[in-house]
Amino acid sequence: MEEAKSTTPTKETIQEEQDVIARRSESRLETSPEPPQKTHGTHLLRDISVFLTALFMCTLPIAAILLTTDKTTITGHQKNMLYISALLFTATCLFFLVDIAVKISPSLFVWMNALFYKPTTGLYRAAARAEKLALLGSLGVTAFCIAAFLLDADGLFKTALEYAKLPYRKNHFFAENGEYASKVLYELSKLFLVLTITKYLLDLFWETQSSNTYERRIANSNNAGVIIRGLLFGIENKEKTSLEFEKKRIGFEMEKDDGLNILSEKEARNVARQIFRKTAPHGHEWFIGEDIEHLFQDNSTAVVASMGGAHIARVTEKMLKKYVVSYHKERSNLGKALAANKKFYAKFEFVIFAIVSFVAAIMLGTTLGEQISALVTLAGSVSILSFVFKDILITSFRSFVFVFLEHPFDCGDYITLDGKDYVVEEVDITTIKMTETKNSVYVHKPTPSFFAMMVTNHTRSPEFLEQKTLVVAPVDAAAVEKFKESLVANIKEDIADFTGFVSIDNIEYKKDSAEITFSVEHTDNISVIDEAWERRKKLNELVKITIENTGIQLA
Known part of the structure; x- marks a missing residue:
């Protein structure tokens, strides 16, 4: 019979274990690795790339003609090409300058206001809305400037062409249509102004409808991401501008890249385990506010409370795992809900824009008598179409009210319907997709079928x-x-x-x-x-x- 091996630890083994414990304890005091850096200049680089491409396309005809043709033998058509290319080049530069100015104006306004007053949530909301109007505003201002300064009072543009030794061909190129082109651009600038106001009102309406449903959830999710990144990496990678940071804090915008790359519940638990080993004192089964005070200063107690430690003033590993897993689930469900919401809003906005553009085109481009006649014709056509498709329109309107105004459930909600339990996977104006919890069956139900059903939403009816x-x-x-x-x-x-x-x-x-x-x-x-x-x-x-x-x- 073999002798049992001795399990008594040797002196070397004890020393090695003590070294491991010491290194683990000291690692909490060392500087944590920085999180993946976010690329703040992505949109700027994209805009610059588009700008350079547009300039290249505008200057290509000028370069081709000047390099391949003798200046003394340039034909009238080639001179027209040089003139229109120079005009497009100038208009492109003008548009991008206006666009950049309009885009940075909200952030600049917030920064300047912060120098003298404490910015309010209302100010951040107004600045965030103004950012969304940048494209339409830039197009309107550019159309007006082209009409006013490049076609009508074009003295400066004419001088620039003469300085560049390029032909001035306004009268030859536009002939009798010069005034008509200016008028069209003026009308376009008015149309873009109307569309800008329309978009602002639509955004305000949509924000009012979704604020009670999503803003608090987005703000809580973003805040949880800040806490987890702070615990994991030791620092928080803040945005360059206060407006970007505040939009995420108040729930106006969801953090697109949280830097954690958690793709499953298993990965979420691994992240929580890594945080706990790094944060909790050696030998303890929990950590308290003092252990994270160097990361969150005066907010350490609130951070502990947000992770479920409000009643005991400490956080265990199990509580931390629940917190990180809940963050992963909520972020995933929010992503689905916001994607569906954004998709529908884009369609809704397109329909409203089409109607407003059509009416505005009639009002701006015709006389009073023609306006009345066109509007009467439009009203008659709409009435006939409404009568023919009344059932479809009524059902679509009721579905819109049910899904986006009443909003009884959202992606990820746990509901009971006709005695069966489901988890909502996707919400749309035509179809609701769910998974039955009992046998994991994927169910598709038409949205109108929910109108007369009793729905119990357990997620929104917390029972503690x-x-x-x-x-x-x-x-x-x-x-x-x-x-x-x-x-x-x-x-x-x-x-x-x-x-x-x-x-x-x-x-x-x-x-x-x-x-x-x-x-x-x-x-x-x-x-x-x-x-x-x-x-x-x-x-x-x-x-x-x-x-x-x-x-x-x-x-």
């Missing part, structure tokens, strides 16, 4: 108190109080699932028994399917242990 009833042998008040104290002591050992709150709701005495009704508070929504069954099973086990400890007999 679970009520239970025990039928026991007759007991006195002292025994009930002892049962409560023992149950509180037992559930406090699992601070990740229970807050420690227990209430005795009712005691009903019968002839040979007593019914004790009590409630226990969970740290999470027990109506959501994810971990509800496991937590309810755990509570049953804790109640069973409490009954055995207190000596209460079940009836």
Whole structure:
């Protein structure tokens, strides 16, 4: 029989373990690696690339003619080509200069305002809305400037062409149509102004409708991302401009690249484990606000509370895993919901723009009599089409109201429909796609079929108190109080699932028994399917242990 190997640690083994512990403890004090750097200049580089490409296309005919033709033999058509290329070159430069000025104006205004006053949320909202109007505003200003300074009062442009030794061919190229071209550009500038106002009103309407649904969720998700990045990398990669940072803080815009690259729940748990090993003091099963004070300063207590530690002022590894996994799920569900919302809004905006453009074109380009005649014709055509397609229009309108105004559920919500439980996967004006939780069946239901259905949304109806009833042998008040104290002591050992709150709701005495009704508070929504069954099973086990400890007999 072989001798059993000795398990007594050697001196070298003990020293090696101590070195590992020391290195792990010291690693918390070392500078953490920086997170992946975000490319703030992506949009600027794209704009510059488009600008250079446009300039190249405008200057290509000029270069081709001047390099391949003798200046003394240039024909009239070639002179017209040189003139129109120079005109397009100047218009392109003008557009991009105006576009850049309009785009940076909101951020510049916020920065200047911050020098003298404390910026408000309303100011950030107004600046964010103004950014969305940059393209239409730039097109309108450019059309007006081309008409005013390049076609009508074109003295400066004419001088520039003469200085560059390029032919001035306005009268030859436009002939009698010069005034007509200017008029068209003036009308276009007015049309872009109308569209800019229309877009502003549409954005304001859409923002009002979605603010209660999405803004708080987006803000909480962005804030959770800031916390996780701060814990993982040790620093927060802030935006270059305060407007960009504030848009994410108030929930106006979702963080597109959070720098964490979490693609699954398993990766989320691994990130949480890495953070906990780095943050918690050696040998501890939790960390407190003081352990992260060097990262979040005065906000460390609020950070601990946001991760579920409000009632115990500390965070365990299990709580941290729940927090990171919940962040991953919420970010994924928000991404789906916002993508569907953006897709529908683009279609809605296109329809409104088409109607406004058509009406504006009639109003701007015709006389009063022609306007009335065209509008009467339009109204008649719309009435006929509305009568023919009235059922489709009514159903589409009701679906729009149901999905985007009533908004009873969203992507990722856990709902009950006709006695069956589902997780919503995708919401659209025509179809709702869901997964049945019992057998994982993917279900497609037409949106109109939900109009008359009773929908229970568990995700939006948080239930943190679970009520239970025990039928026991007759007991006195002292025994009930002892049962409560023992149950509180037992559930406090699992601070990740229970807050420690227990209430005795009712005691009903019968002839040979007593019914004790009590409630226990969970740290999470027990109506959501994810971990509800496991937590309810755990509570049953804790109640069973409490009954055995207190000596209460079940009836």
